[in-house]
Amino acid sequence: MTRIVTSAYSNRGQGRRYNRNYPEIFPDNPPSATGDIPLRKVLSLLVLIAFAVCCSAQQPVAPDPAWQSVLALHPSTKIYVRSGGHTTRCLLQKVDDASLSCVAGIKQLSFPRTDIESIKRAHAGRSALVAAPIGYAAGTAIIAMNEIGSTGQYSKAATTVGVLLFLASPFIGYYTDFTRTTVYRREK
Numbered sequence: 001m002t003r004i005v006t007s008a009y010s011n012r013g014q015g016r017r018y019n020r021n022y023p024e025i026f027p028d029n030p031p032s033a034t035g036d037i038p039l040r041k042v043l044s045l046l047v048l049i050a051f052a053v054c055c056s057a058q059q060p061v062a063p064d065p066a067w068q069s070v071l072a073l074h075p076s077t078k079i080y081v082r083s084g085g086h087t088t089r090c091l092l093q094k095v096d097d098a099s100l101s102c103v104a105g106i107k108q109l110s111f112p113r114t115d116i117e118s119i120k121r122a123h124a125g126r127s128a129l130v131a132a133p134i135g136y137a138a139g140t141a142i143i144a145m146n147e148i149g150s151t152g153q154y155s156k157a158a159t160t161v162g163v164l165l166f167l168a169s170p171f172i173g174y175y176t177d178f179t180r181t182t183v184y185r186r187e188k
Contacts, residue, residue: 070119070184071095078122080180083115089122119184128174135169138162 073079077092079102090102090109100119101110142162 066184067097067113070100071097073121073183078124079183080120080122081109081111082117082119083111084117116184117186118182120180120182122177123179123181124174124177127177127179128170130179131173131176132170135165135172139164139166139169 073092073095075092075094079090079092081088081090081100081102088102088104088109090104092100092102093108094101097113099110099112100116101108103109139162142165143159146158146162
């Protein structure tokens with residue numbers, strides 16, 4: 001049996017007085033030295049154990065959204081794979097959750113996902129289209145400055161460089177492929 005008493009005791013009169021502002025629950029028989037544990041502590045401990053078990057249960061790992069974009073690539077897509085500090089240009093063959101396989105020339109390559117630092121998609125045609133007007137503008141500017149400026153040997157060499165830059169820029173853009181896009185980058 002429990003009684004509701006207060007923590008405010010009076011030394012006057014009959015001893016304990018009830019204070020309505022601060023009620024507390026005191027058991028008639030406190031736990032003894034024999035090891036009696038109050039039911040409230042046992043239930044609290046069970047709730048904590050149940051919470052710990054629920055939280056520690058293995059949750060399914062959500063797929064990496066960056067790797068999902070690699071999984072969406074079609075076979076025979078031209079890609080650049082950076083692994084171990086080296087970049088390899090190859091044609092994608094197969095991709096799964098653990099690895100990527102591709103063909104570089106006649107070599108069959110396989111990269112574990114954990115070793116891949118980045119994957120970029122090739123855009124050689126786009127690079128050629130972007131480089132062409134840049135080269136045309138630079139070549140035309142070099143030719144125009146020499147036409148206006150001076151005559152002689154220097155003028156002929158500069159005009160030759162301008163014409164070569166004008167003609168070669170789409171090929172330079174195609175083979176450097178400077179507009180490739182990043183499909184996957186491993187978080188550090």
